[in-house]
Every structure is written in C-alpha cells, then in structure tokens.
Amino acid sequence: AQSVTQPDIHITVSEGASLELRCNYSYGATPYLFWYVQSPGQGLQLLLKYFSGDTLVQGIKGFEAEFKRSQSSFNLRKPSVHWSDAAEYFCALSGGYQKVTFGTGTKLQVIP
C-alpha cells in the first residue's frame, strides 16, 4: 500500500526566513511525487513534481524539492518566505496512472 506522511501539522516561520516542509513516502517502486498548495476554501495548485531524472526539482513561486530515495523523502524548500505563502501544503504520490495519495497536509503560518 502506498502512503505519504507529513509529520508537521502546523509550522510558523517569520517572513524572509527559510522554509522546509517534510514529506516521507512509502511505495514499492520509485513513485511520481508532487507538492500542492491550497489556500482556504480554494482548489489545489501544483507547485512542483518529480517523475525521474534530476533529484532536485524547481517549481513555481520559488519553491524547490529534493527527492532522496535512501530516505524515502521529498522535502519542500524555499529560501525566503513571503506572507503570501501562508497556506496549506500537501505532499502526494502516485504510481503513474494510479490514484494520487495525499499526505495530511502542513499548515504554514507566516509572521511579520
């Protein structure tokens, strides 16, 4: 069975500080990995994805994520957080054309 774990339910960072959101997965092979962002009451916006190749992937809004097979991790990073980054972030995986399995999400609060 495939699963995604986001160990941090809620994270607070100061504006301008760096950010790292953790994601661990369980899957029998190399999965497709995704990070989505969701503002309250809104839909899911894809930040970035990893299918294969370079393990450091760049996304929109200055986000990046690194796939580490040995640690079964796909952590999301941003060097300098902006107040508009406050939202909920979901890590997700799929095995190709199979369903997408989401983590429980991490709520990001940005303080001035």
Added chain:
Amino acid sequence: EPEVTQTPSHQVTQMGQEVILRCVPISNHLYFYWYRQILGQKVEFLVSFYNNEISEKSEIFDDQFSVERPDGSNFTLKIRSTKLEDSAMYFCASSERGEAFFGQGTRLTVV
C-alpha cells in the same frame, strides 16, 4: 493551457436528495478520478475511471455513489441520497502520462 472544469462551484442540497457533480476533463486524457476533502482534512481518493469503467474505488465509494461518462466530454459523480457527512469539497481530476490535473472543486453542503 487546458484545464479541468467543474460545475457548480458550490451546491447546497437537502439531506436525502440526489446530487450530480459535473466535470469536463482535459480533452485528450483517458483516466478520470474523483476525490473528496472534508473541511480541514486531507484529500481522499474516491474512484478512478478508465475505458468507460471503474478501475479502482475506495471504501468511501459505496452504493450511494456512482460515476458516469455520459458523452465524450463530461464525467459525473452522483450521490443518490445525500447525508450530512457528504458535505465536502469534491475534486475531479484527469491524467495523461501519470500526472493528474485537478479541477477547482465543487463545495457540496448538505443541510
């Protein structure tokens, strides 16, 4: 850029009523999905659909739920007799080459 379109964006229905949520997937995609997100919780898989039949469904997708592709463009989710606990955001998705594209969701409120 092609996108998945869902209608309506918000629907309020009385308990026990039938609702149909509609989705227009991206035109050349062959795999279709419905997901549900109860307020404050994670996104949960409901069902996947390929070649005009269900390919996988979750425990949530019981006999009260059904999906249909009535024509070449629409993909619908029907809930036969809504319960209060069906209140949630419902997301449709379609995929090609392993990447799922999500619609903006339909917020269903059962009163």
